Amino acid sequence: MSVPSANPQIKGWCPGAHRPMMSGDGLVVRVRPFRAELDRDQTLGLCALAQRFGNGTLDLTSRANLQIRGVAGEDHAALLAELDGLGLIDSDPRVEGHRNILIDPDWRHGDLTDRLYGAVLATLPDLPDLPEKMGIALDAGRGAHLRAGSADFRFEISDEGGLILRADGAARGRPVSEDTAMDALREMAAWFISTGGRDHGRMARHLAQVALPGDWQVIAPCSAAAEFTIGPANGGSILGAAFGKIDAAALSVLMQETGAPALRLMLGRMFWLRGGTAPCLTQEFVHSPDDPILRAHACPGAPYCPQATVATRQIAGRLAAQVSGSLHVSGCAKGCAFPRAADVTLVGREGAFDLVLNGAPWEEPSQGGLTPAQITNLEEVI
Template sequence: MGTETAKAIDRRDATDGDHRAAAKTRVRGACPALAAPMPTGDGLLVRLRPAGGALTLSQLAALAGSAAAHGNGTLEITARGNLQIRGLRAETVGQLASDIEAAGITVPNGPAIEISPLHGIDPEEAGDPAAMELALRSELREPLASPRLAPKLSIVIDGGGAFGSSALSADIRVVAQPDAEWLVAINGDGETATPVAIGPAETAISAVGEILSLLVILGQSRRARDIDPALLRARFPTMDVIRLNLSPMAKTSLAGLHRLKDGKHVLGVRPEFGQMRASDLTALLDDAKAHGAAAVRLAPDRGFFFTGFPAEAAPALLIAASKHGFTTQPGEKSEYIAACAGAGACGSAFYETRILARRLMTAAPVLFDGSLTVHFSGCSKGCAHARPTLTLTGSAEGYDLILNGLAADQPDERIAGGRIDFAIERLARSIEDNRGAGESAAACLTRLGATGVSKALRQE
């Protein structure tokens, strides 16, 4: 192995563990709501969760116009289906707020409550998450408004159906069950959350209230995972007898035309990496309106659905979305990428994440077979993806490659900045050369492990 390569791709020494441990405990700050926009590398950022994640076409067009007038014209949809507007200034945040009010867009106060994107229009839903959200906000107004709750407290209400929210992790999950019952669980997604109560809506609301009271006692720095198990069982003495038949979460691509059980259609579209220019969005909304679409539903996985259009308009809508730069086909490589804003847009980032992601989609297509998500994180905060996966974290020295972990985890390799394309191409070639028939990229990486990957990266 050449000396240059040995210097460029080097194992992280043990002393770096202290740095990573500190990074893990750093708080990313409060959610950047209208009342508290977040400074970034390209100005102030505001995150919005419109009531129910639903907007009319004219409302979303108004937001796009406001983003262009008062920000830098960039909008984003997050992995949890929230909307972000970038490049604002202190003097324009109030103007954005006025535009939101004038458009009739309701942004509830307190923690964001994320509900199934097709609520109310999906005939397969087991319950009405919008009604449950209204009930929670009405009955639990005081605890939800407590300043002692963690700024990033997450509440998910999953009505089920074709596009439920089982993949979203949350502090508190409220999940519709058969026979008008609701399950309340904490700290996890549809498979990993711990059930604490099950019953009619009144039981679920009471259980959420109990959990909120425990979180208020714990204070701002704590989340549902920090609730003492003994205390939890004292509040929910029957939690251990709840028996559920959990099936593996099916991953249905958001992108594309989807026919619901009642014969109606919705069209899922994704801007590349969840980011779009206001001008492109406005042009798409104009075309969608002309083809009969009525509304937009923001959705997890960085996209949204068009609803209300006649079936015969679907082909024209698909063409319009593609024309304006939006993905409408499932399985596109960008679907398997989580990339933060990156250098230039974020003051913490060490590299331009999306530029590198585009290069690697071309140079290493084997990584994007859908078996894993490739996480491009500009720094160790890992804002774009909160699950273990193949991660490339930026640092002052270059890049940290983590085979199956979070952005702040101990890296398996350190890669010098100028060698990143070489390293990833080597990684891709190693997968192509070593995987068995029908073996996915994720399975091959798991089998190779850190030792096998290290050997591949160090070969000349």
């Protein structure tokens, strides 16, 4: 058996439905539900597909998408046909690969956010060939809820209530109207490509090297709103998924027992049951906003990812209560589960862990070569 490299391969793209990614347990097939919402039939259907074609679980990603893991190569075409029948994928693989759209979870049918989403869908085929990790945030609701989400082009609201388009990494944006928003998006995407943005991959990294036009940096977005939290919410309930792992059978039972007509996916690896009765307290989901597991992040790790050299989630679950801030246990230096700085980061390398304090997985560790036994008590290590 080969040992994964200490320098993991960064593919520059994320798995999709048409273009899955091979992992240690089979293909990873990512589903990007339109408007981050699944109705009851779509939810139950997707749960059934995860059990039929995958390993019985769904991964809720950091961008509020869902992944079916463990799919056999010979089953991919049949799975695609089923997903298409549920209305969960694009017919055009190129569009599907670039449909990284974050949407305010409190959107309402016919509101500005909903209308912008439809406009973005119509505009995607016209945009230049952007790096597949790039995304768009539609944070144009009654509060700014997507600041922590990974996006490169951000539609937001100013303190005066006007719509702006802000490049990620810039403090201010350019004023737009609903009628001019898509033209502004096309212009910014074209600028990114023409100024060498593909070499940097993401907008914020590009802006660290290339100056954005001054007239695109004139209005600041409004202050971030209070975050959504687990518990009752607008006639429904918000629940969490530890490390984003959802047991498909348990979710199916949850939808049937609560009678919820729809489910919305959220940042923070949370999901919102829209209506229905209050869910029963079960260990399959996170029911308390104070649960320390919500501050912990971990990828599937070994043996599920071929680039990981360590198991991750069991360790993260054991250590979560020991860290007052954020904890990230990463199978390798890519940091897929939380690609940013955490208060405490443990990075797998050649079967052991490097410790990074107040940093990202790819940054210089303060200690290296720690075994799982050595990190049972973090106070003794930090």
